[in-house]
Amino acid sequence: MINILIVGAGKGIGLETARLLKDENLFTISRHATPELDELGSQFFELDVSKDDLSNLSLPEELHGLVFCPGSINLRPFNRLTEEDFLADFNQNFMGAVRIIQKCLPALKKSKGASIVLFSTVAAKVGMPFHTSIAASKGAIEGFAKSLAAELAAANIRVNVIAPSLSDTSLAAQLLSTEEKRIASAKRHPLQRIGLPEDSAQLVAFLLSDKSSWMTGQIIGLDGGLGNIKL
Ligand SMILES: NC(=O)c1ccc[n+]([C@@H]2O[C@H](COP(=O)([O-])OP(=O)(O)OC[C@H]3O[C@@H](n4cnc5c(N)ncnc54)[C@H](OP(=O)(O)O)[C@@H]3O)[C@@H](O)[C@H]2O)c1
Numbered sequence: 001m002i003n004i005l006i007v008g009a010g011k012g013i014g015l016e017t018a019r020l021l022k023d024e025n026l027f028t029i030s031r032h033a034t035p036e037l038d039e040l041g042s043q044f045f046e047l048d049v050s051k052d053d054l055s056n057l058s059l060p061e062e063l064h065g066l067v068f069c070p071g072s073i074n075l076r077p078f079n080r081l082t083e084e085d086f087l088a089d090f091n092q093n094f095m096g097a098v099r100i101i102q103k104c105l106p107a108l109k110k111s112k113g114a115s116i117v118l119f120s121t122v123a124a125k126v127g128m129p130f131h132t133s134i135a136a137s138k139g140a141i142e143g144f145a146k147s148l149a150a151e152l153a154a155a156n157i158r159v160n161v162i163a164p165s166l167s168d169t170s171l172a173a174q175l176l177s178t179e180e181k182r183i184a185s186a187k188r189h190p191l192q193r194i195g196l197p198e199d200s201a202q203l204v205a206f207l208l209s210d211k212s213s214w215m216t217g218q219i220i221g222l223d224g225g226l227g228n229i230k231l
Contacts, residue, residue: 008069012169016197063107093137149217158216165223167195190225
């Protein structure tokens, strides 16, 4: 068994990842406990990683995997986004990752072969209207991950980023609230469907495992082809 910390494990992709990896020694964080997560029997901490004090967070001495799932979908025309909106998205998507990675770094180093998995979005690669704030925050994650991967390679800590397109989780609920919206969203993707939390969870499991031991500093599109293909 290896020690894995999943931040944002209460719902969505983080919860699906926790389900998939339930036989490992799981440590989980979310702002709110959920009954689904309770059932998995992980060691749970109720925390907002973007702002709460992390100094008392008690983690194992060695950490083999860290997955950071919090994010936002704040889609609005640029002229209706305030400076506060940009800062809130940056805090939610980026600063939380910085804070928890800094907290976990000694334990990740101790494991002598750890893997960090972060989340971006297809909208950091392909320009989409109304995505300026989220694209900026996720662009920060992508640049950060590549630099961190370079810095931590000598310690055999790998850092990779998954960049999904629209996936069926609570985060995307408003965009998928009617059958019409779901069909239109599916049709925008070359593979004619939206993502499932399982799609991302399977990729997280691969990136945490030794099967990906030669991969670091990568931004991996998981988007039904939307990021690279034009039909
Ligand atoms: N779903 C999509 O369409 C989509 C598309 C592109 C990229 N992504 C990215 O994929 C990642 C996972 O998304 P998802 O759809 O699974 O999101 P989700 O359904 O909103 O789940 C996010 C999880 O993180 C927790 N969380 C949020 N902020 C937190 C914080 N500050 N501190 C601690 N826990 C926090 C949430 O629970 P609480 O609210 O209880 O804390 C929840 O358990 C995100 O980074 C997102 O940007 C998703």
